[in-house]
Amino acid sequence: MTETLKITIDNREIAALPGQTILEAADAAGIYIPRLCAHPDLRPIGSCRMCTVIADGRPQAACVKPVSDGMVIENETEELLEHRRNLIDMMFVEGNHFCMFCERSGRCELQAMAYRFGITAPQYPFQFPAKTVDASHPDIMLDHNRCIMCARCVRASQELDGKNVFQSIGRGYTRKIGVNGEKDLGDTDMDVNDRAADVCPVGCIIKKRVGFDVPFGQRKFDHKPIGSEIEEACHV
Amino acid sequence: MPGMKTNHASRDSSNNAGDCCASGVVSAQNENKIKEICREFGNDRSRLMDMVRAIQSAIGYVPPEYYDLIAREAQTHRVEVQSVVSFYAFLSDRKKGTVIIRLCNDIIDRFKGADAVAAAFERELGISFGQTTDDGHFTLEWTACIGMSDQAPAALANDTVLTNLTPEKVPDIIRALRENPDPQSLVTECGDGNNAHELIRAMVNNNICKRDEVLLGEYNPGAGLKNALSKTPEEVIDEMKRSGLRGRGGAGFLAGLKWEFTRNAPGENKFVLCNADEGEPGTFKDRVLLTERADMMFEGMKIAAYAIGAETGIVYLRAEYAYLRPFLEDTLKKRRDAGLMGISVAGKEGFDFDIRIQMGAGAYVCGEESSLISSCEGTRGDPADRPPFPAIAGYKVSPTAVNNVETYCCAARIMDKGPEWFAAIGTEKSAGTKLLSISGDCERPGIYELPFGVKVSELLEMVGAPDAMAVQIGGPSGQMIDCSRFGRAISFEDLPTGGSIIIFGQDRDLLEVVDAFMEFFVDESCGYCVPCRVGNVLLRTRLQQIRDGKGVIEDLEYLTKLGKCTKRMSRCGLGQTSPNPILSTIENFRPVYNALLRRDQTGFQKSFNILHAIEDASELTGRRSVIFHA
Numbered sequence: 001m002t003e004t005l006k007i008t009i010d011n012r013e014i015a016a017l018p019g020q021t022i023l024e025a026a027d028a029a030g031i032y033i034p035r036l037c038a039h040p041d042l043r044p045i046g047s048c049r050m051c052t053v054i055a056d057g058r059p060q061a062a063c064v065k066p067v068s069d070g071m072v073i074e075n076e077t078e079e080l081l082e083h084r085r086n087l088i089d090m091m092f093v094e095g096n097h098f099c100m101f102c103e104r105s106g107r108c109e110l111q112a113m114a115y116r117f118g119i120t121a122p123q124y125p126f127q128f129p130a131k132t133v134d135a136s137h138p139d140i141m142l143d144h145n146r147c148i149m150c151a152r153c154v155r156a157s158q159e160l161d162g163k164n165v166f167q168s169i170g171r172g173y174t175r176k177i178g179v180n181g182e183k184d185l186g187d188t189d190m191d192v193n194d195r196a197a198d199v200c201p202v203g204c205i206i207k208k209r210v211g212f213d214v215p216f217g218q219r220k221f222d223h224k225p226i227g228s229e230i231e232e233a234c235h236v
Numbered sequence: 237m238p239g240m241k242t243n244h245a246s247r248d249s250s251n252n253a254g255d256c257c258a259s260g261v262v263s264a265q266n267e268n269k270i271k272e273i274c275r276e277f278g279n280d281r282s283r284l285m286d287m288v289r290a291i292q293s294a295i296g297y298v299p300p301e302y303y304d305l306i307a308r309e310a311q312t313h314r315v316e317v318q319s320v321v322s323f324y325a326f327l328s329d330r331k332k333g334t335v336i337i338r339l340c341n342d343i344i345d346r347f348k349g350a351d352a353v354a355a356a357f358e359r360e361l362g363i364s365f366g367q368t369t370d371d372g373h374f375t376l377e378w379t380a381c382i383g384m385s386d387q388a389p390a391a392l393a394n395d396t397v398l399t400n401l402t403p404e405k406v407p408d409i410i411r412a413l414r415e416n417p418d419p420q421s422l423v424t425e426c427g428d429g430n431n432a433h434e435l436i437r438a439m440v441n442n443n444i445c446k447r448d449e450v451l452l453g454e455y456n457p458g459a460g461l462k463n464a465l466s467k468t469p470e471e472v473i474d475e476m477k478r479s480g481l482r483g484r485g486g487a488g489f490l491a492g493l494k495w496e497f498t499r500n501a502p503g504e505n506k507f508v509l510c511n512a513d514e515g516e517p518g519t520f521k522d523r524v525l526l527t528e529r530a531d532m533m534f535e536g537m538k539i540a541a542y543a544i545g546a547e548t549g550i551v552y553l554r555a556e557y558a559y560l561r562p563f564l565e566d567t568l569k570k571r572r573d574a575g576l577m578g579i580s581v582a583g584k585e586g587f588d589f590d591i592r593i594q595m596g597a598g599a600y601v602c603g604e605e606s607s608l609i610s611s612c613e614g615t616r617g618d619p620a621d622r623p624p625f626p627a628i629a630g631y632k633v634s635p636t637a638v639n640n641v642e643t644y645c646c647a648a649r650i651m652d653k654g655p656e657w658f659a660a661i662g663t664e665k666s667a668g669t670k671l672l673s674i675s676g677d678c679e680r681p682g683i684y685e686l687p688f689g690v691k692v693s694e695l696l697e698m699v700g701a702p703d704a705m706a707v708q709i710g711g712p713s714g715q716m717i718d719c720s721r722f723g724r725a726i727s728f729e730d731l732p733t734g735g736s737i738i739i740f741g742q743d744r745d746l747l748e749v750v751d752a753f754m755e756f757f758v759d760e761s762c763g764y765c766v767p768c769r770v771g772n773v774l775l776r777t778r779l780q781q782i783r784d785g786k787g788v789i790e791d792l793e794y795l796t797k798l799g800k801c802t803k804r805m806s807r808c809g810l811g812q813t814s815p816n817p818i819l820s821t822i823e824n825f826r827p828v829y830n831a832l833l834r835r836d837q838t839g840f841q842k843s844f845n846i847l848h849a850i851e852d853a854s855e856l857t858g859r860r861s862v863i864f865h866a
Contacts (some may be wrong), residue, residue: 046621047765049805059804064621079804086801090770124774149763167315168616168764169322171599173773175763178322180315182304 005069009053010076022062022073023051032227033075034084034116036091036109036201037150038063042159048091048150050084050113081117088114089122094173096131096145097202103211104203106219110148111202112226134179136186140197141206147177152199160195177204262301269294270302274309281312282632284320284614288327289595297328316615323616323762325379325598326555333368333375334417339391339401341378342517343752344675344738349402350389354378356406373417374410380600380756381517382556385675385738386443386682393419395558397440430527435563442524443682446698450649450661450669451642452685457531458576460651464539465584472543473499476647479655480667484642485511485603486710486734487809488666491643497627499544501635506546508537509631509638511608513554515600516711517756518736521671522641524683526553526560529645530567534591536644538581539651541589544637549591552608555598564593600760604808605638606630607762618764619808642671642735662688666727670735674699676708677741692731693722701739706746706825711736712753713813715820716746746828747783750817754779757814768811771802775818778843786843787833792822 005016009031016025021044026033037048046061053062054074062073074080091097091110099105134142149168154177157165165188169178181187190196197205216222273290277283287310288298298306298321303314310317321327339345339354354376358364361374368375384390387399396419398409412422426432427441447453464472476492483489498506510533514522525533537549553561568591571577581587594612596602602611606620609631630636639647646668650658659667666688672695675681679700686695696704708716709726710733717724717731724730726737740749754776763769775798781787799815806812822829846864854860 046807049765049767049807052805061621061807066623082797083801083805086771086798087766087805090766090774093774094766094770125777127773148766149769164313164315167313167319168618169315169319170763171323171616172759172761172763173769175769178315178318180313182314 005067005071007067007069007071007073009073016067018067020067022053022055022060022065022067022071025067026062026075027230030231030233031075032230033062034113034227035063036113036148037152039152039155039199039201041195042152042155042199045151045155048087048148050087052080052083054080085117085119086123088117088119089124091148092122093124093126094129095147096128102146102203103206104146106216106222107214108203108221109201109226112221115221116225116227131176134184134186136184137188137190138186139192139208140185140190141208142177142179142185143204143206144176145204146202147204148202149175149177150201151177152201153177153196153205156199157190157194157196161191163189163194163196165190165194165196266295266299266302267305270305271309274306279309279311280614281310282612282614284310284312284317285594285597285611286614288317288321289597292327296334297331299331300329319616320614323599324555324596327597331368331372334373335393335413335419336375336377337391337393338377338379338382339365340380340382340384340389341752342381342385342388342756343749344381344385344518345388345390346752347676347744348388352403353389353391353401353406356403357410360406360410373414379556379598380760381515381519383514383520383523383554384440385518385520385673387441388675392556393422396420396422397438397559398422399439399441430563433563435566436527436560438559440523440527440559442528444524444528444685445674445680445682446684446686448661448669448685448687450658450685451525451529451532451645451671452683455529455532455649456652458535458582460648461535461538461576461582464542464651465582465587469499469543469545472539472651475655476543476650479650479658480665481643481646481650481658482666482728483639484646484670484734485605485640486516486713486732488728488732491639491647494627494639495540495543495637497625498546498635498637501628503635505548505632505634506544507631507634507636508541508544508546508549509605509608509612509626509636510537510549510551510644511603511605511638511640512557513552513596513603513608514641514735515554515603515760516713516734516736517753518673518675518708518711518738519734520673520675521683521735523557523560525641525645525671526557526564530564531571532645532648533641534567534571534577534644536647537591538577538589539647540637540639540644542581542584542587544635546637547588547590549589550612550631551591551593552596552602552612553593554596554602558595561593561595568593599762600756601762601808601810604810606808608638609636616762618762619810621807640734663725663727663729665729670726670733672726672733672737673735674737674739676739677701677704677744678739686726688727689725691723691725692717695726695737696722696739699739701741703742704739705742705744706740706749708736708738708740708749709733711738712756712817713809715816716749716824717820718824721824746821746825747779747832750821751776751779751783753817754814757810761810761814765805765807765811767802767805768807768814771798771806771811772814774798775802775815779818781843782829782832785832787829788842789833791833792829795819796822 014029033051035051044063046064051062131144154166157163303317306317307314365376389401391398429442431438473496481491599617601607602617607617611617626636672684709731758772761768799819802815
């Protein structure tokens with residue numbers, strides 16, 4: 001029999017398994033901790049910082065921090081909610097996100113996150129950076145304007161596809177996702193059926209000729225906010 | 237750093253005549269050179285940093301047309317090669333000049349006249365910073381602190397350090413380099429101490445102003461190691477713990493405890509890493525230890541290796557200190573020859589230990605221990621998540637003790653003189669002495685070894701700065717204090733510092749200082765996490781608006797909230813401290829901000845410029861606004 005640990009999230013005691021991260025334990029208990037870079041099939045890397053919680057008094061990314069018995073976690077405090085709103089705003093202004101004509105609208109996790117937090121316009125000034133669109137691949141588009149550097153594609157290619165199509169290049173504010181080809185995505189061994197083509201939370205990796213396959217209004221987040229699938233499916 | 241930006245801004249010099257690879261054509265000669273270099277490093281992917289550094293030395297840059305070849309030879313992917321080359325400021329994917337002049341742009345250098353020196357270089361060479369001369373001889377670049385703040389303005393000409401620059405010296409420097417492109421020929425007079433050693437020969441001065449008994453006093457080489465080897469590893473760890481030695485890099489974790497965790501962690505191979513990547517602007521004390529106390533540092537590393545059971549040590553040396561490398565390699569060789577390293581160190585059966593030097597390539601974040609490990613593993617210097625801590629899973633996922641140069645030096649002394657001797661120096665919670673790098677507006681900048689607990693006011697008297705307006709404790713990531721706080725003490729429990737102390741006189745524009753510090757953090761952020769990547773840019777932008785006279789009183793709340801968010805949500809120490817210049821000056825120097833701000837009764841944002849906002853639209857439509865026009 002597996003030993004069970006007890007942890008507390010916002011004064012609610014829940015059971016957790018050794019080796020679980022805070023995020024996994026919270027998910028299993030029906031408690032939603034916002035996240036953008038984390039993906040259930042991929043190794044967590046803690047880059048978006050949306051899932052930052054206060055664990056035993058210290059800020060920790062819930063997606064990478066393992067649980068320990070008796071851990072006391074703050075999740076929905078006023079302070080953390082404000083910081084998370086700030087992070088969403090930062091992601092909006094550092095890229096060029098035009099939801100009104102983005103193919104991913106309604107199933108974009110960044111957009112859905114903004115709606116969940118009641119954001120209608122970012123509080124920070126738009127940076128309007130000059131970013132590129134890579135349409136060289138016959139089946140896939142790469143629109144860097146919408147990239148939030150979550151590196152899901154990097155991990156999916158390595159961990160699920162057994163390839164190495166993507167990697168971060170540069171640093172700081174000009175850091176971007178590079179491709180393993182001489183020039184652009186068309187020079188790589190990326191295939192439209194790769195998992196890397198499916199994991200993008202925003203509209204950066206877009207498959208050609210299948211746009212608008214689901215009409216607006218019938219999309220994943222059009223009726224229920226992001227996170228409700230976790231909050232509704234409580235396993236306890 | 238500006239180096240990053242200028243990498244991409246540099247003038248395309250692909251038309252240079254007489255260069256076999258600048259034309260973009262792959263040459264067999266270069267191919268063979270690259271293959272040979274990669275073989276030299278065992279075609280080992282974890283040595284990719286060394287390979288691309290060596291390739292750059294041989295060819296002048298790392299040409300993208302060889303990424304596939306390098307990737308094949310290093311058993312990795314081309315995008316991984318690009319990832320590494322694009323991360324480090326001192327690596328370049330573009331052809332640069334035979335001599336790259338990197339002028340230090342930190343605020344101390346600027347206050348000492350770096351801008352006038354820069355203008356002189358530009359005048360003399362007919363190019364701007366970020367460009368290469370048409371003849372391919374010279375490239376001008378800005379770079380972050382190179383560890384010479386006590387002899388500013390300073391620059392690197394390739395690996396050679398140029399100190400105390402003035403605009404008048406520049407024409408002679410350029411003339412000499414035109415005659416002899418080896419920058420080492422500029423060194424006609426060497427600095428003090430080992431700076432004159434035949435393997436260093438640098439114009440750098442140690443500027444040791446105050447010696448105390450731990451680090452810069454009399455030292456009996458080998459005594460600490462001998463003592464350590466007469467005890468069990470557990471006893472050594474116990475003595476280290478009893479000494480109260482805390483990590484000198486800044487965080488102040490108990491060194492003995494770190495060693496104990498590393499010793500007790502399961503794993504066959506364990507590693508001892510020495511952080512010689514002091515990059516905090518205004519810090520240069522490790523430079524002096526590396527120059528004058530290299531043996532002490534290696535001895536400390538060996539004691540650590542014996543205590544934790546490690547066979548391999550790595551010194552991560554910042555690229556700015558490449559001029560010290562031949563000397564350090566030679567010191568290691570002499571130790572090997574004397575049986576102080578290698579198999580059965582100092583005659584101790586079963587204690588095998590050797591050290592290699594890993595060169596950095598210009599990235600402040602690599603001073604963060606997990607980034608440093610990433611860099612030693614040959615990847616970009618992104619920090620890692622903790623846990624697991626390096627003591628459990630560090631270099632090559634093995635238990636690793638990472639300590640600062642100064643910490644290892646202290647360890648060697650503790651094993652010689654005993655833990656009680658060490659614990660009796662300093663304060664109760666901060667044992668020992670601290671090496672301080674003092675720079676800025678004072679009469680005697682340089683190195684001061686002082687017991688912990690020394691008051692800022694005492695320090696200011698010692699260095700000759702009776703009239704200081706502000707003191708930056710712990711570099712940009714620390715805090716700026718005003719005269720009402722000069723009674724506070726340098727210690728982990730009051731004013732902690734990794735060693736950087738910068739003094740600002742009464743006539744300095746403090747917001748210019750803050751702006752320079754924020755520029756530094758923006759340039760040095762690795763960009764991995766959102767708050768650090770974006771938050772620092774937003775902070776700096778708003779600060780600049782205030783400096784431009786476009787600030788409103790509400791901006792202080794904006795900066796405070798944004799700064800706190802960046803600190804709280806960032807992944808590593810860089811983002812967790814980068815808002816400090818803004819936050820600590822808002823707290824301690826509020827009137828400086830207030831003088832630039834006023835409450836705008838209209839509620840409009842002063843930073844919003846309607847004419848600028850409609851410029852693009854006017855241009856596109858070819859019409860000017862009826863209401864808003866100049």
